Amino acid sequence: MKDVLYFAPTELTEALKLLxxxxxxxxxxxxxxxxVPRINYYELKPEVLVYIGNLGLDYIEQSDGxxxxxAATPTAKIAxxxxxxxxxxxxxxxxxxxxxxxxxxxxxxxGNLANASPAADLATxxxxxxxTVVLVSAKGEREVAVEEFFxxxxxxxxxxxxxxxxxxxxxxxxxxxxxxxxxxxxxxxSVVNVAVYVEMEKGQRCVDARVALGAMAPVxxxxxxxxxVLQGCVLPMSALEGAEFLDKARIxxxxxxxxxxxxxxxxxxxxxxxxxxxxxxxxxxALAAAAGVAI
Amino acid sequence: xxxxxxxxxLRYDGIGHVTARTRYVDDIQLPGMLYIKVLTxxxxxxxxxxxxxxxxxxxxxxxxxxxxxDVPGKNAYGLIPDQPVFTPEHIRYKGERxxxxxxxxxxxxxxxxxxxxxxxxxxxxxxxxxxxxxxxAPLVRPExxxxxxxxxxxxxxxxxxxxxxxxxxxxxxxxxxxxxTNDHAPMEPQVSVAYIDxxxxxxxxxxxxxxxxxxxxxxxxxxxxxxxxxxxxxTVGGGFGSKNDIHCDHVAGLMALKIRKPVKYxxxxxxxxxxxxxxxxxxxxxxxxxxxDGRIIARYVKTVHDTGGYAGMGPYVVDKNSILVAGxxxxxxxxxxxxxxxxxxPPASSMRGFGIINGTAADQLQTARVAEAIxxxxxxxxxxNAWREGDLGATQFKVEAAGLIEAMKRAAELAGIExxxxxxxxxxxxx
Amino acid sequence: MKYVLSFNLNGLPVDTLVKATDTLLDVLREKLNVVSxxxxxxxxxxxxxxxxxxxxxxRACLTIGLTVAGKNVQTVEGLQQDGKxxxxxxxxxxxxxxxxxxxxxxxxxxxxALLDKNPKPTREQIVEGISGNLCRCGTYxxxxxxxxxxxxxxxxx
Ligand SMILES: Cc1cc2nc3c(=O)[nH]c(=O)nc-3n(C[C@H](O)[C@H](O)[C@H](O)COP(=O)(O)OP(=O)(O)OC[C@H]3O[C@@H](n4cnc5c(N)ncnc54)[C@H](O)[C@@H]3O)c2cc1C
Ligand code: FES
Ligand code: FES
Numbered sequence: 081m082k083d084v085l086y087f088a089p090t091e092l093t094e095a096l097k098l099l100x101x102x103x104x105x106x107x108x109x110x111x112x113x114x115x116v117p118r119i120n121y122y123e124l125k126p127e128v129l130v131y132i133g134n135l136g137l138d139y140i141e142q143s144d145g146x147x148x149x150x151a152a153t154p155t156a157k158i159a160x161x162x163x164x165x166x167x168x169x170x171x172x173x174x175x176x177x178x179x180x181x182x183x184x185x186x187x188x189x190x191g192n193l194a195n196a197s198p199a200a201d202l203a204t205x206x207x208x209x210x211x212t213v214v215l216v217s218a219k220g221e222r223e224v225a226v227e228e229f230f231x232x233x234x235x236x237x238x239x240x241x242x243x244x245x246x247x248x249x250x251x252x253x254x255x256x257x258x259x260x261x262x263x264x265x266x267x268x269x270s271v272v273n274v275a276v277y278v279e280m281e282k283g284q285r286c287v288d289a290r291v292a293l294g295a296m297a298p299v300x301x302x303x304x305x306x307x308x309v310l311q312g313c314v315l316p317m318s319a320l321e322g323a324e325f326l327d328k329a330r331i332x333x334x335x336x337x338x339x340x341x342x343x344x345x346x347x348x349x350x351x352x353x354x355x356x357x358x359x360x361x362x363x364x365x366a367l368a369a370a371a372g373v374a375i
Numbered sequence: 376x377x378x379x380x381x382x383x384x385l386r387y388d389g390i391g392h393v394t395a396r397t398r399y400v401d402d403i404q405l406p407g408m409l410y411i412k413v414l415t416x417x418x419x420x421x422x423x424x425x426x427x428x429x430x431x432x433x434x435x436x437x438x439x440x441x442x443x444x445d446v447p448g449k450n451a452y453g454l455i456p457d458q459p460v461f462t463p464e465h466i467r468y469k470g471e472r473x474x475x476x477x478x479x480x481x482x483x484x485x486x487x488x489x490x491x492x493x494x495x496x497x498x499x500x501x502x503x504x505x506x507x508x509x510x511x512a513p514l515v516r517p518e519x520x521x522x523x524x525x526x527x528x529x530x531x532x533x534x535x536x537x538x539x540x541x542x543x544x545x546x547x548x549x550x551x552x553x554x555x556t557n558d559h560a561p562m563e564p565q566v567s568v569a570y571i572d573x574x575x576x577x578x579x580x581x582x583x584x585x586x587x588x589x590x591x592x593x594x595x596x597x598x599x600x601x602x603x604x605x606x607x608x609x610t611v612g613g614g615f616g617s618k619n620d621i622h623c624d625h626v627a628g629l630m631a632l633k634i635r636k637p638v639k640y641x642x643x644x645x646x647x648x649x650x651x652x653x654x655x656x657x658x659x660x661x662x663x664x665x666x667x668d669g670r671i672i673a674r675y676v677k678t679v680h681d682t683g684g685y686a687g688m689g690p691y692v693v694d695k696n697s698i699l700v701a702g703x704x705x706x707x708x709x710x711x712x713x714x715x716x717x718x719x720x721p722p723a724s725s726m727r728g729f730g731i732i733n734g735t736a737a738d739q740l741q742t743a744r745v746a747e748a749i750x751x752x753x754x755x756x757x758x759x760n761a762w763r764e765g766d767l768g769a770t771q772f773k774v775e776a777a778g779l780i781e782a783m784k785r786a787a788e789l790a791g792i793e794x795x796x797x798x799x800x801x802x803x804x805x806x
Numbered sequence: 807m808k809y810v811l812s813f814n815l816n817g818l819p820v821d822t823l824v825k826a827t828d829t830l831l832d833v834l835r836e837k838l839n840v841v842s843x844x845x846x847x848x849x850x851x852x853x854x855x856x857x858x859x860x861x862x863x864x865r866a867c868l869t870i871g872l873t874v875a876g877k878n879v880q881t882v883e884g885l886q887q888d889g890k891x892x893x894x895x896x897x898x899x900x901x902x903x904x905x906x907x908x909x910x911x912x913x914x915x916x917x918x919a920l921l922d923k924n925p926k927p928t929r930e931q932i933v934e935g936i937s938g939n940l941c942r943c944g945t946y947x948x949x950x951x952x953x954x955x956x957x958x959x960x961x962x963x
Contacts, residue, residue: 083807086826086872109870113850116868119827120848121645122485129826131873156862180938181919182856182863266937267851385899392907393895395842395882399908402841482827562846562854562908562942612844612908613942644847 111186151190170205170256203300230299254279296342411640412484419500448598467684470650500719522715535708540673544664563612567623570637655723659737687722696730816884853939893961905943
């Protein structure tokens with residue numbers, strides 16, 4: 081077996097230099113919860129491990145109307161943060177429902193995104209909230225919307241030499257909701273998960289709606305058609321002018337459109353048929369909760 | 376005695392467990408111990424045309440390679456000894472063992488496995504037991520895909536005259552039920568440590584649930600008398616029937632005999648899940664002749680059990696199931712046909728209940744369906760038909776010390792179900 | 807290529823030679839003969855390998871050994887103080903919370919991690935705290951009761 085090299089830089093610039101030097105040979109190691117099983121089972125034979133846990137990328141801050149979360153922030157810290165709970169409820173809930181305590185203390189938000197599992201729990205709330213990731217390399221920095229970050233299962237726009245530095249979540253007025261269906265209550269990957277963001281003008285007219293689905297397509301999916309039918313709708317009892325009523329029927333229509341946009345598969349966790357059925361119910365419930373509509 | 380009876384007794388091994396001083400086999404490390412990895416078949420069915428281990432043997436860090444040629448005794452084991460330790464030629468399931476490497480660590484052993492040249496002529500497998508029974512199906516076994524019991528291709532239970540029972544019945548109720556493959560998934564994976572001890576005996580630390588049974592098989596494989604094997608059992612980290620079969624001791628023992636160094640062979644969770652024995656899947660067909668008053672007067676059951684590529688404990692499991700599948704009822708006419716079929720899957724074997732609980736699950740569903748067909752409560756059907764003192768079971772045994780009705784009354788009580796007075800008045804002491 | 811890994815194990819410094827891909831579980835079990843963390847799956851699923859790193863519960867099988875350099879690692883071997891059982895150990899024993907015992911070290915560590923942060927957890931919080939630890943023998947009810955007993959102060963040190 082070839083010797084595997086290990087580096088644990090303490091400065092970001094140092095890390096970026098190593099990543100530039102080793103290029104495709106380098107594997108970034110954060111919490112290891114996705115990576116290490118693959119090493120243990122010889123599916124992945126790394127050549128150079130660059131550990132990013134000592135770079136100081138473990139932070140949750142508020143600045144410039146945004147929540148800034150360092151890429152190496154553990155899921156447990158996100159789940160426990162009052163700031164995240166207040167400013168990005170769906171993200172806090174997704175973190176709380178992901179894995180189990182000992183996985184959450186190690187697993188990081190950057191790893192969850194970079195691993196690019198279609199079922200990654202933190203991806204859907206970030207898409208629904210309109211978050212971006214900041215990618216850095218020795219050459220510079222760029223900011224990419226989370227919904228444009230994923231290319232396919234295990235594939236992202238990350239280039240060799242590049243790492244996720246942080247996640248930026250715009251703080252908005254509306255309400256976000258995350259719902260997850262797994263095979264059991266804890267320590268389970270999503271059979272399907274849903275995150276929605278809804279902003280209601282005066283609590284009555286929908287001025288912004290975003291819907292994201294997880295484990296329903298090769299990548300975490302934003303469902304724009306579903307969002308479209310909610311835009312401008314008003315609650316049935318509202319005095320405000322609106323295109324259509326935002327009622328049970330409308331929410332079910334949106335849920336139907338979201339599912340129509342998805343392309344789930346059969347796997348060990350569920351069949352595509354079941355995912356569509358359950359996904360539709362979840363989207364409707366999440367939208368109803370976010371918009372304050374009884375269904 | 377008085378200090379123990381009627382009160383809880385703390386576990387003698389409890390302190391060991393909570394202090395982690397309990398030693399499991401994987402906790403054992405011997406000086407100079409080598410690690411084994413096994414090359415398994417990548418295909419479900421085929422014939423080995425060529426096997427060349429020389430490059431692996433030459434690799435630095437490798438202490439030895441063994442194949443079917445290195446089995447000094449019988450290359451077969453099992454309750455029905457039909458499974459080779461290493462298959463010499465025919466592959467009957469994906470994951471079947473072909474060769475083993477011992478090396479300084481598992482990484483090196485894995486790398487050595489990649490250097491083994493293996494040429495397999497792949498053949499068409501069959502996975503569905505019903506397809507396997509069809510004429511012209513791919514043969515899992517040269518003798519045919521259906522296990523031969525002493526009574527032929529079915530395990531037969533015959534009691535009374537079912538046809539007569541059906542003719543006299545008010546209603547006929549049929550049903551087909553299936554149960555799936557299960558893995559035992561004990562928390563402790565399969566593992567074995569073997570070495571040649573100071574008295575030149577082969578010593579094996581085992582996770583066996585069945586030491587003497589396995590020792591017999593191992594003597595045949597190693598061609599050693601029992602007194603040349605020290606078979607050391609101890610704490611088992613859960614078995615649930617999976618440790619009723621040998622999974623590692625034969626390989627570790629053969630390797631230790633060949634290279635005369637301590638070795639450890641442990642399965643990863645994935646290897647264990649994919650390749651070891653399972654609770655095999657079942658299909659049950661029931662046909663009952665029922666009287667409107669609730670009596671089942673004839674029961675026909677046909678079962679098909681999928682035992683995979685080797686017998687494992689499949690035929691034994693079918694035997695037990697056949698004896699009990701008609702249920703604990705005084706049914707005067709019973710006909711059971713139990714069929715055990717080979718397919719290209721890992722062998723089925725024992726798991727918690729040896730086929731009995733699968734039969735019970737099917738019987739309970741069928742009996743509920745009987746109740747539905749005659750418009751009665753399932754409790755009523757169970758009570759009316761339950762074995763009572765002196766009844767004759769389908770295998771002609773006389774029921775003694777019957778207590779089923781009393782047990783059902785207690786179960787109802789615990790479940791908070793109020794039984795009607797006429798059921799409460801029933802007893803196992805006579806009809 | 808081997809690296810020297812130095813860390814604190816149950817309060818004492820250790821140095822050992824490791825490969826970059828060795829997990830903390832490999833380091834503890836195979837190199838240091840500290841066998842309380844069990845290898846149940848090497849996949850993060852079972853929880854039998856749970857240990858504390860700087861007081862936080864982690865899966866030893868998912869932790870690259872070198873990442874604990876300079877940190878404090880605690881295992882069940884370090885639970886006993888001055889030869890006395892830890893309250894959780896006594897409670898587990900007296901509540902029959904170990905059957906085959908293979909999941910027990912991981913359960914104890916998960917329970918300790920929970921109580922260190924939250925000494926008076928609700929039943930729901932206890933269940934959540936051990937939700938990553940599988941017990942095939944099914945001792946969950948007893949484990950929860952044992953943790954409840956410790957939380958209720960029935961096993962003072
Ligand atoms: C038992 C178990 C249960 C789980 N349950 C869930 C669950 O319920 N929901 C869920 O979503 N996930 C779950 N996971 C998956 C995993 O825990 C999460 O995806 C976790 O957030 C991954 O983060 P990590 O830091 O451990 O990533 P690592 O394993 O360290 O890395 C994962 C991948 O991302 C890359 N990477 C890491 N950080 C960066 C970065 N900053 N920049 C660029 N690339 C990077 C790595 O190179 C690697 O390819 C589970 C895992 C296990 C083992
Ligand atoms: S061995 Fe680490 S979780 Fe199972
Ligand atoms: S006690 Fe056996 S696995 Fe928990």
